[in-house]
Amino acid sequence: MKKLLVLISIFLSFETLASDILVKNQSELESAIKTVKPGDAIVMANGDWRNIEILLETNGTAKSPITLRAQQKGKVTISGESNLRIAGNYLNVEGLVFKNGNSPTSEIIAFRKDSKKLAYNSRLTEVVIDNFNGPERNNVEAWVVLFGRNNRVDHCQFINKRNQGVTLTVRLDTDESAENKHQIDHNYFGYRQNLGSNGGETLRIGTSHNSMKNSQSIVEYNYFDKCNGEHEIISNKSNQNTYRFNTFFECKGTLTMRHGNETWVEGNVLIGNGVAFTGGIRVINEKQTVINNYCEGLTGNRFRGALTIMNGVPNSPLNRYVSVKESNVTNNTFVDCTHIELGAGNDKERSESPQTSTIKNNLFYSNGSPQHFGVYADLSGISFENNVVNKTTTFPSKTGFKVEDVKLNTLPNGTKCAKGIGAEIKEAVASKENTGVKWYSKNTESTEKANIIKAQPGLNTLFDAVKNSKSGDIIELTDGEYNHTKVIHLSHPITVRGTKGSIVTFETNNLFVIENEGGLRLVNLTIDGKISNDSPLNAVITTSKYSMNKNYNLFVDNCTVKNLTANNFFNFFKVATSTFADTVSITNSSFSKISGDVLALNKEGDEIGIYNAETIIIDNCDFTDIEGAAIIFYRGGSDESTTAGYMTINHSEFKNVGLGKKNASKAALDLVGLQNLDIKNSIFEKSSAIKMLLTVGEPKAEVHHNVFNQSSDFEIKGEGFSEKENSKNIASNTKVMGDDKLSIGRK
Structure with a gap:
């Protein structure tokens, strides 16, 4: 003693x-x-x-x-x-x-x-x-990297990652870091912008080279808030990891079992709120378990479906797609999710269908239209048992599904459940309030009130107004001419709003340069290039020539742009490498007498899946006497980690577009690598062809209800594209000659 x-x-x-x-x-x-x-x-x-x-x-x-x-x-x-x-x-x-x-x-x-x-x-x-973040958008920088064993990352807060590299990653490079049993819990993973290339995961455990090693990491009670870096919010690339009780809020990607086996996915809550491209859970590889997860309002399709079961590559190398085997998806609930994708990615390489797997006791519930089951491969290797839908739809199997009048009950944590079927999340879910730290804001949006700054016509008055502005301010112009001998550099987002009589001219190579942190909205302006310099490569708007690690937006509404003819390659908007737009939107506007291109979104030529803009919208516009292309878009390579561009052209007119002798593309629209293209209700008159090259994934090209008057129409190329199979997407176009009546176009 x-x-x-x-x-x-x-x-x-x-x-x-x-x-x-x-x-x-x-x-x-x-x-x-x-x-x-x-x-x-x-x-x-x-x-x-x-x-x-x-x-x-x-x-x-x-x-x-x-x-x-x-x-x-x-x-x-x-x-x-x-x-x-x-x-x-x-x-x-x-x-x-x-x-x-x-x-x-x-x-x-x-x-x-x-x-x-x-x-x-x-x-x-x-x-x-x-x-x-470092200033270079495409430099790979990881924020937190776990090596060794038995380490923990908890109650941390990671927000605003902008460049390549994983936010938090576990490495298994050596035996000392295998079977590591790391714990990652109660962290807040805040907003991550679309990277526009591979390498934008929020969390990754392992790499393809080490994917057959056991990690045994546990990821639980974390909150993922608008993590939009790429397809894979979480990229599992090792064996025996657990992902449980995490919340994914409006994330444009999926919890992906990319490599590795014996993954356990349980009790996670994925909320999309109907936001475009929000995704769920993607299953690849062997002995995976997806149980008691709750998905609501997810809209993503293909690799971003609310539930995606992938096709695999026979005898797959480590860095491709191992076939789904001995896996089960059980007792999960999908409420108002638009796409369930089975056998996704089926092509010449990924030709092996899921095998020896089970989908059972799941609830597929919809308040509106029935959920869509996409079936892309032979599903005989999947056993479907006791799955319930509340509305009649096309089932992926003749057995294992039944229609029932299901009543949902809302639990205190906000999730919904039905007695005896699907998921039941009984405990409090991960939230903004119970993750991260309490002493640092999770709000990444500016709360400053926008001011209206009035600028009078004259020399460099718009330049002066922008110089004295702050983020979100509105520069208001009156009738008259605004001439500029200085380039207007935009280091924060602004709006320039005029009247029908507001005319902006400039004697410089560029009128606006969107710098890092910048953005621009133009409303009710006339931009006239009549006094611009006769020097090569002019553009009304450009991005910074230096890497921009912050995404920007460009909106143009009810504007007239004309007389960009001082040299042979005078563009309206031209981007530089390592820059990325979330949205480029042109509405209710007119472009005429332009020697170059209107939108030149084609400066990423490294063939590794990088591109310059995510969403391009052209609505109710007309393009007349454009020697270059109205739009050039380029996304080369075959990487599938990003959405790779969405373009909509509606109720617009293209007259004498793309016929200039120095137009290298010989096209009115030259589009490479877009994932989704929808051209409709538009007129192409005395113009070059629409050229489309579909290069990656399962792209959709819809060209319908248009009129081609004395114009080349369109050509669609790409491996796997069949005009016969896609006839419904390229139907109802009309080709006319001479003075036949044109009944569509601008509204």
């Missing part, structure tokens, strides 16, 4: 020796790390720690970990060229904010010093990373 008391006394004396070590600069921090003992906390003083690379390399114990923390949570900012590495045992980091900077390496926070010295039994908690 006396010995025991002595041991307890010694233990307590060690505990009382643990101390907080306040450090105020990098030198003091480095000294503290060298001398710190188990149980100690190194406390970083409040303030901005700029251009600091922290290496926390030491060892605590299970009972007495070593902690690196902020003096006050959220009051210590890591900025400039900075990063953090953790190496050793039982190390904790908490309360820091990474903001206003970027890492000098490819990782912001790494659970390793180098390939030999990793982190074990360590924890990252209540840490915020907000817009900590």
